[in-house]
Amino acid sequence: MNLLENLAQSGPLLRGAASRGNFRVLRSMLGPAFRGLVQQRGRHESRTQMALGYSALFDWQYRRTEPQLARLYEAAKASQWNATQDLDWSVSVDPEDTDRPIVPDSFMPIAKYPGYQRLDAREKARQRHLVLAWMLSQFLHGEQGALFAACQVTEAVPWLDAKLYGSTQVVDEGRHVETFHRYLTEKLEKLYEINDNLYVIIDALMSDARWDLKFLGMQIMIEGLALGAFGHLRQHTQEPLLRKLLTYVITDEARHVHYGVLAVQKFYETELNERERREREDWAFEVSLLLRDRFLAHEYYEEQWAHAMSRAEWDRYMLESESMALFRNTMFKRIVPNLKRIGLLSERVRPRYDAAGLLQYEDGRAAPELTAQDLIEDR
Ligand SMILES: [Fe+2]
Numbered sequence: 001m002n003l004l005e006n007l008a009q010s011g012p013l014l015r016g017a018a019s020r021g022n023f024r025v026l027r028s029m030l031g032p033a034f035r036g037l038v039q040q041r042g043r044h045e046s047r048t049q050m051a052l053g054y055s056a057l058f059d060w061q062y063r064r065t066e067p068q069l070a071r072l073y074e075a076a077k078a079s080q081w082n083a084t085q086d087l088d089w090s091v092s093v094d095p096e097d098t099d100r101p102i103v104p105d106s107f108m109p110i111a112k113y114p115g116y117q118r119l120d121a122r123e124k125a126r127q128r129h130l131v132l133a134w135m136l137s138q139f140l141h142g143e144q145g146a147l148f149a150a151c152q153v154t155e156a157v158p159w160l161d162a163k164l165y166g167s168t169q170v171v172d173e174g175r176h177v178e179t180f181h182r183y184l185t186e187k188l189e190k191l192y193e194i195n196d197n198l199y200v201i202i203d204a205l206m207s208d209a210r211w212d213l214k215f216l217g218m219q220i221m222i223e224g225l226a227l228g229a230f231g232h233l234r235q236h237t238q239e240p241l242l243r244k245l246l247t248y249v250i251t252d253e254a255r256h257v258h259y260g261v262l263a264v265q266k267f268y269e270t271e272l273n274e275r276e277r278r279e280r281e282d283w284a285f286e287v288s289l290l291l292r293d294r295f296l297a298h299e300y301y302e303e304q305w306a307h308a309m310s311r312a313e314w315d316r317y318m319l320e321s322e323s324m325a326l327f328r329n330t331m332f333k334r335i336v337p338n339l340k341r342i343g344l345l346s347e348r349v350r351p352r353y354d355a356a357g358l359l360q361y362e363d364g365r366a367a368p369e370l371t372a373q374d375l376i377e378d379r
């Protein structure tokens, strides 16, 4: 059943890309979509092996040519934190506290669903707990992807300053995996499997041979999604340990997106021809649509609500909910100005972004103009 539903669900994505003439994007996505949506590897395997086909690049001259990246590297070394010492893990967290909810009802995408509204206070608290666990589980899986992507781009990027910076990101992402995993296991005691669509995107950028696409997909788009999600959650929770750890993580992620924008911008300005640039443009647009429409908590739905409503009904509640609208807003506020900055919002694709409701974000500030504090406070 899942398999059929997933196939049907991937229909609009594939049809959409085909009707827009994005055949190259389609081709690069077919393998990942098959492994993610049909085989559901991230859910049916306890370990997934991915064959990678990119090239590492050694630099024997060690020239320091990129002062902005060098500054970012210095900032990263000065901002390291230790999750075991700098966070107070002794605080007790009751994720089902009915008096002090770990996230408010307004955070729940199904807050308006009558079946949810009918639940008693204890059951609502349990559902809030599960939704939070679903979200943090996706953060954890995304962080594992970010850890590997950071390793890959560190090897592949051509400039020494970018490699040095990348080495700090590897440590950052390792710490994020550690932190989210610990919070999930010690405080929430619940871990969900990876969302199929998150798997597709991670698989696509891990297995692609083009290093700049890894930067584009991970550093700019998924990290943009993550910054949006972390900011959204931090605004909604009063749980002090979670707020503190999100503050630390957001500060790191701010550097990562900045790094992605600097590296990709330089590469696109100096080394890409027009056809290659258009390919990236199409890819970024299709991934934007995936991010907009496809993170619908199906793993939580299947466990808790599949008996009560169809998946189509669920999707409608999710897509129309205020909480999701807020989340999409924070996310695209972080992504679209960066796409513009790196030159992927040309006249050719602007109408598509406009039709998808995403062009309204284009005049926001790109990563180089944002401080960590801006991101923490969601400015
Ligand atoms: Fe991270």
Ligand SMILES: [Fe+2]
Binding pocket: 146, 173, 223, 252, 253, 256
């Ligand atoms: Fe990151």
